[in-house]
Amino acid sequence: MDKQTPFYSLHQKHNAKLISFAGYTMPIQYEGVSIEHNHVRNCVGVFDVSHMGQILIKGSGAFDLVQKLTTNNILKLDNGKAQYSCMLNIDGGIIDDLLVYRLSQNSYMLVVNGANAQKDLNWICDQQNKNVSVVDITNERCLLAIQGPQAHSVLQKLTPVELTSIPYYSFKIGRFADCDNIIISNTGYTGAGGFEIYFDKQFASTIWDKLFSSNDLIKPIGLAARDTLRLEMGYCLYGNDINESRSPI
Known part of the structure; x- marks a missing residue:
C-alpha cells in the first residue's frame, strides 16, 4: 500500500x-x-516533494564516506552549502543523482530520489565504517x-x-x-x-x-x-x- x-x-x-x-x-x-x-x-x-529520501550521515568519518560515495568534490562545501552530485556503482553507472547538504563538519544530509531511496540507503550502509552513523529520516x-x-x-x-x-x-x-x-x-x-x-x-x-x-x-x-x-x-x-x-x- x-x-x-x-x-x-x-x-x-x-x-x-x-x-x-x-x-x-x-x-x-x-x-x-x-x-x-x-x-x-x-x-x-x-510542490509537495516529501517523497524524496532524506538520509543523515554523521560522525568523525562522515566527510570521508560522503567524499567516497559521491562524484563531486565535497571539499568545496562549507557549512551551509549544498551540492548537486551522484552516486556510482562499481561499473561507473549512476545509482542516483542527489543533493549533498553540509550541515556541519561531521554532519551531511543527502536528498535522494524517492523511488531510489531504499536502494541508495542500502548502498550507503554497505560502504559505511564504524565512525559513521547513517539514518534515514525521510518519514x-x-x-x-x-x-x-x-x-x-x-x-x-x-x-x-x-x-x-x-x-x-x-x-x-x-x-x-x-x-x-x-x-x-x-x-x-x-x-x-x-x-x-x-x-x-x-x-x-x-x-x-x-x-x-x-x-x-x-x-x-x-x-x-x-x-x-x-x-x-x-x-x-x-x-x-x-x-x-x-x-x-
Missing part, C-alpha cells in the same frame, strides 16, 4: 488528481499541467519546494531570515512560519528560482496553511508540471535520462 505524505488531506482539499508515485500517493495535477507550468514560470507555486521530515519569480517576496513575509543573503545552492536554518529549525535552501528543480524548505512533519499543516494564507498568488502545483518545468530547463530525470547503465561522463 502506498504511503501518504503529511499533506495528503490538504491535496484532497485542493481537488488534486492523485496517483501512485515512488511508493507514495502524490498529486499529479490540480488545475491542469499547462496552467500550473505557466504559473510557476510567471508567479509562484508550491520524520517534510519537503516543500516553493518555486517561481515571486517566491522570494512570498516567503520573506514568513521568516526573519534574510533570503537575499542565501546564495544559490546555499541554505540557512532558522524560523519560518512560526516554526523553528527549518532548513531554507536556495535550490530547486524548475529553473524558475525559489527555495526548498525541510522541516519536521509536526509542522506540516502549520506551514502549509501559512504559506497559502500569506498571498493570493501562491498555488499548489503537481508533479506533472514539475516534470515539464525540469524538461524545459534540460534537467535530468532519473530512470528516464540517467540510470545505472549510464555514467556521468
Whole structure:
C-alpha cells in the first residue's frame, strides 16, 4: 500500500488528481499541467516533494564516506552549502543523482530520489565504517519546494531570515512560519528560482496553511508540471535520462 505524505488531506482539499508515485500517493495535477507550468514560470507555486529520501550521515568519518560515495568534490562545501552530485556503482553507472547538504563538519544530509531511496540507503550502509552513523529520516521530515519569480517576496513575509543573503545552492536554518529549525535552501528543480524548505512533519499543516494564507498568488502545483518545468530547463530525470547503465561522463 502506498504511503501518504503529511499533506495528503490538504491535496484532497485542493481537488488534486492523485496517483501512485515512488511508493507514495502524490498529486499529479490540480488545475491542469499547462496552467500550473505557466504559473510557476510567471508567479509562484508550491510542490509537495516529501517523497524524496532524506538520509543523515554523521560522525568523525562522515566527510570521508560522503567524499567516497559521491562524484563531486565535497571539499568545496562549507557549512551551509549544498551540492548537486551522484552516486556510482562499481561499473561507473549512476545509482542516483542527489543533493549533498553540509550541515556541519561531521554532519551531511543527502536528498535522494524517492523511488531510489531504499536502494541508495542500502548502498550507503554497505560502504559505511564504524565512525559513521547513517539514518534515514525521510518519514520524520517534510519537503516543500516553493518555486517561481515571486517566491522570494512570498516567503520573506514568513521568516526573519534574510533570503537575499542565501546564495544559490546555499541554505540557512532558522524560523519560518512560526516554526523553528527549518532548513531554507536556495535550490530547486524548475529553473524558475525559489527555495526548498525541510522541516519536521509536526509542522506540516502549520506551514502549509501559512504559506497559502500569506498571498493570493501562491498555488499548489503537481508533479506533472514539475516534470515539464525540469524538461524545459534540460534537467535530468532519473530512470528516464540517467540510470545505472549510464555514467556521468
